Amino acid sequence: MVGKHRGLVSRLKKHTPQMHGLHCLIHQSVLCAKLSGELKEVMDKVMRVIHFVRGTSSTQHRLFRQLVAESEGATHDDLLLHNDVRWLSKGKALDRFCALLDEVKAFPRLSKIRAAADHLALLGDEKFMSNVAFLADIFGHLNQLNLQLQGRGKTIVDMVEKLESFTRKLELFESDISTGRLLHFSALKSQALGQVTELMVDFIKQLRANFMSRFEDYSIPKDIIAFVRDPLTVRPSGDVTSQAKQMIPSLDEAALEMELIDFQTSSLVSDALRSAESVSTFWVGSSEEYSTIKRLTFYVLTMFPSTYTCESSFSSMNAIKTHERNRLTHKNLENCLRIKVTSISPDIQKIVTDGRCQFSH
Template identity: 45%
Template sequence: MANTKKHKADFENHQFKSDWTDCFCFILPDHAKAKPTCLICMQTVVVCKTDNLKRHFNTMHAASFNANYPPESDQRKQKIANMITSFKHSVSTISKSTSAQESATAASLQISWYLAKANKPFADAELMKSCAVAMVSEVLRHDEKQKKTVVELLQQVPLSANTATRRVEKAEAISLAIDSSCDRTDREQLSVFARFFDGKTFREELLCLLPLTGRTTGEVIFTVLTQFFVKNGLDVVVEQHKGLVSRLSAINPALLAFHCIIHKSVLCAKLCGKMQETMDTVTRLVNFVHENSSLQHRLFRAMLDEISAEHKDLLLHNDVRWLSKGRVLERVCDLRDELASFLSTLQSQRAQEFKIFLIDNDMMGYVFFLCDIMSHLNCLNLQLQGKNHTVVDMYKAVEAFRSKVKLLEKDIQGRKLHFPRLREHCEKNNMGEDQVMQDFVSSLAKNFYECFECTPKLSSDILLFLRQPFSVSADGQWTAEAKKVWPSIDEAALQMEVLEMGTSDVLKAQHRDVGVKDFWINMVPQARFKNTRGIAMLLLTMFPSTYICESSFSSMNSIKNQDRNRLSNAHLDQCLRIATTEYSNVMCLWKAVWTFFRCTLLNNIITVQ
């Protein structure tokens, strides 16, 4: 058969007919790319065709409208004429309001530009408005109507000193969270989020989603980021360094980089030896029940439903999902007896091997232990997950967990109060202490101590200052460490400000009543405490984890799903930006993020997986 192009309605160039207004109560607005609009419900029809308009009218309005306004009657013509007048008036009002607002904002931006170019104070913006109003009043003094209109428009231009300042101010620090993952078509996508202070609150927004081809080494990622910076007007210098962080640090020596806190906590709890062998066996058992055959899986679920079991199915393990291990182990522990009973009905050798595993008290002791310890780790993980967390919040959670692990280390050798499943299993089967379990908890405590104790450029004293600024001494070593974090800071002035802050009863009272972010944003005066507030805002800008990147990958896979796997990279970037943004207008989002990002790279923080 010969290839033929698909029929597209857009190519037919349908023209709107005037008699459609009388017949179907539709009108074609007078602007570019207008669509036929129903005068009754204001809905639009995509394709300008008689059948489409007729179908809408007959389905939605014909019965009631024709009964009240019969066809060809004078009442009908008058009603349609009134609706047309009302529609045009509404469109005109909205258009004028939008145009006036946009013009006022544009004028404000223009004035701010001229003030900045002429090195004039921003307080002069109001003076310029007063001069403009006075000039108009004199020039149009013989035309009162026109003078009143122009003066009202000038009064709408936002030109306060604070507004003019915000037009040109820049973010003092930018934090980047960088992570990568494959989409539905196995293309690696590099997700880059920016965190910055916009003058009112901290924003976390998608900066870019960059496709990676081939290998995903630090050199490749750095090259892709460099190309993106250059393309968008940000000059960068490439030097001979290996790895993403070292290359970025070569460009910006003040760069502060550290590993995602969530990933560090997961690495601290990495299984090995007997524990890894036990987890692998549980995973194979679950996969055997799920995937050996569809019939076998259905029979297992039918059995659980028939005996009214606590759960209706097993959960599959996925290394990418942080809570997966604990939940899989919990489900296997809860359904231990049901699994053993079901496996005994199967004839395969693998089924019998898994049954022996389930009835072996020693092996199940390890399963119950892993289930208990993973429940503690999952509680920590849930505390660390979520958007808009500060580095203080997450380090407090980790610090608390380090204390808990020390308690667990003692408890596993004693009454096992914090290992309820293991304690019940040991009491039931008269089992004693196990050295493998004790060694695992000791190793866990050691890993958390070493991983989170030595944090480059981010000591516990600096974090304490951010959380409790009145409990640190001005002449302590932490001010020298703060100088390393932010080289441009005035250390001498910082010490004086800390002393002054410590004597302020007002700030102490406000600190007790509000959170850490609200205190530094709204309570600490910028002019009076420039250095202390600056170091605090730098720390609050930090991405403590790449959680926002991980959650964006879930959105990415929902957008670029199996039915939309041909979605272009550019469209995927745009769709993901809209899906993840906190702004209500995507143009405002892009302008805000990129304006703040390109203004400065003096004090940046990068968080990588």
């Protein structure tokens, strides 16, 4: 898709040089948190324990679920498997593992399988369990970010705001874990002998560095994004107009500066900005008198910052066209998919009222 020479974006840019290609911001945030070294080994060992419980045999899995069902303090009924393809999988699997930790520790003692002793020794390792709790906490925060980035109607302005906020939170997390307060690491804090190690601090530092380097340049100047978010604080003769000209070569920079002055001195504009439900709503409702400004903002707001809509549409299609419906035609599939993914709610009452009843003779 984004290959430098043969990718779709590169080929499209040959025909439309002013086009900007964006790598899915959600996918990039996931890549920032890729595990390596000792923490990857910790994650792999956790998955071995989960596979020991769930994947050794159906009997083994059934016995564990029975143990959990009989436990009074259990808040869930089973462990979750991890899948790298799914964005939230790692955090959810770790969170469930920590939530059922007492049952996970009790199960190897009841098992007659030879590998149970090895897993039991691993679960008794304080350093290992501290690392597991740390991963559960940090991936819980990453999952929250991921969910904030998901959803229809999210503009690049909305997503950049969330990413910059999370980058600042990572600085807070680093301070929190370095001082041992653990206000934002509940799983690690709940460990009776939870150990804060340099490995944890280094991971947060690296995570923050990854976010800063990956999201330093969105191929759209940050001043432009800030202008779309709050157009009243930008100087008309500043860098914004020149950057806008670079983005859209056909844009009239002189007209943009003049419109900016009129735009910022209008009391109606400031009132509309304060009362608008969202940035998109504000710009859609703004006057055509500021056509050059609207052209710039629409150029930014109509960009697709993530593949969420595409991914969710594929999921909807897979749910509609199952093996049992293999004779579904492309036309009917298209109609079903259109109904599924549209945000328009049909007026059933009006449809029924306007419809003509067919009475039997």
